[in-house]
Amino acid sequence: MLAFQEQFQDVSSTFCAKHEHNQWSQIVATQPSSRVSNATLIDYLHSFHQMDRTCPSECVCEIFSIVPPFKIRVDCSNLNLTELPQVVPDNTQILNVEHNQISSLSALRTNSLYQHLSKLHAANNEILTLSDLQGSPLLANKPTTIDMRGNLLTDFDLFVLEPTLRSVKSVHFDALNFMFGNNPWDCGCDSLKETQDFIYAYGSYIRDAQQMACGKSGAPKIVSARYLELCTPHHVDYLLWITILEAILLLLVCSKLIYDIVQYRRTGQLPWLARILCIGCSHSNSKSHYTRSQERRKSSFCGCGTFRRSSQQTLSLESSEPGRRFTLDAFRPRRFTSLSNIVKSSSKLTTTPPSQNNRVVRPDSQSISSLVGMELAAFENGAQTDSLA
Numbered sequence: 001m002l003a004f005q006e007q008f009q010d011v012s013s014t015f016c017a018k019h020e021h022n023q024w025s026q027i028v029a030t031q032p033s034s035r036v037s038n039a040t041l042i043d044y045l046h047s048f049h050q051m052d053r054t055c056p057s058e059c060v061c062e063i064f065s066i067v068p069p070f071k072i073r074v075d076c077s078n079l080n081l082t083e084l085p086q087v088v089p090d091n092t093q094i095l096n097v098e099h100n101q102i103s104s105l106s107a108l109r110t111n112s113l114y115q116h117l118s119k120l121h122a123a124n125n126e127i128l129t130l131s132d133l134q135g136s137p138l139l140a141n142k143p144t145t146i147d148m149r150g151n152l153l154t155d156f157d158l159f160v161l162e163p164t165l166r167s168v169k170s171v172h173f174d175a176l177n178f179m180f181g182n183n184p185w186d187c188g189c190d191s192l193k194e195t196q197d198f199i200y201a202y203g204s205y206i207r208d209a210q211q212m213a214c215g216k217s218g219a220p221k222i223v224s225a226r227y228l229e230l231c232t233p234h235h236v237d238y239l240l241w242i243t244i245l246e247a248i249l250l251l252l253v254c255s256k257l258i259y260d261i262v263q264y265r266r267t268g269q270l271p272w273l274a275r276i277l278c279i280g281c282s283h284s285n286s287k288s289h290y291t292r293s294q295e296r297r298k299s300s301f302c303g304c305g306t307f308r309r310s311s312q313q314t315l316s317l318e319s320s321e322p323g324r325r326f327t328l329d330a331f332r333p334r335r336f337t338s339l340s341n342i343v344k345s346s347s348k349l350t351t352t353p354p355s356q357n358n359r360v361v362r363p364d365s366q367s368i369s370s371l372v373g374m375e376l377a378a379f380e381n382g383a384q385t386d387s388l389a
Helices: 041-054 158-167 192-205 227-231 238-267 272-286 292-302 311-320 339-351 365-381
Strands: 015-017 036-040 060-065 071-075 092-096 119-121 145-147 177-179
Touching (some): 015 041, 041 060, 192 227
Parallel strands (some): 119 145
Antiparallel strands (some): 060 071
């Protein structure tokens, strides 16, 4: 008929009959006027010829709507396909690829021949993710059917499905067929609550929402899974452990500080780090000659409060101002002076050669004992008497 269409005298007035449910023999209405569609026979034959040439091998293609432009269904189920067909007829709106080995749906986003697709049947395949549908014409066409049962889906991509289900709320409920059951959904603590909230909000549009389950074992069901039972025993709150560790370290630091204070009050012994710093300051002071004000500023900077003077300077200060006790080391730790040191210092006094203006004092045993007693009393009472040294 296509070859001899030019010989048809009434080609523009020859129409196809109406039909329902893809059965040409079934007439919807009994009135003759309602049997005729607005599609001419020659237009239908042209579309059918074009569909037949571009139909994928071993697939079944058919026109299911006699209303221009003619809508086409492509059935490629049970063909052991590993990917979606690369070539499909123009205006393909229904694609059936069930019972294959397809793992990706990225062709729906990259292949322009799927731009009119509005129904997808992809049950019982090996599809791993729904993210391939993001930005595809299928979601832009407000699909009424997405069947993804029996695949390997683990993540319920809410950013893909939520806009789609929100856009089809105006469509009649009976025309919607969204099914995602029999997949090993991941019910991890990070996604379970969001997935449950999504199903509670859009569960009426998902036909098998009550059958969606966690993992391959199919238990428990997502809608009835208890978040506390699944997440609390296995969830590790690292922030809590860090906080506990910081509290323990703070307690140790405070305990060490209290210990150092008590130890200093009892023995006059500075902590190790403070002794090292003070020794460094004292060593630098011993190599330089400063005035009295310069030494005070230097000791204040070092934090040790140590002024080193010779015994002659100390004695001269005491002799010149007998009624005044001059304390040089206000913050120097109280240390015990042994008897040997006192004897040694006294022996130095005895061995000092006499001068013309100075008289040599030879301490006896009674004076040495009195010095030791005074030093011990000063140590016990916490007095800082450098003049005795």
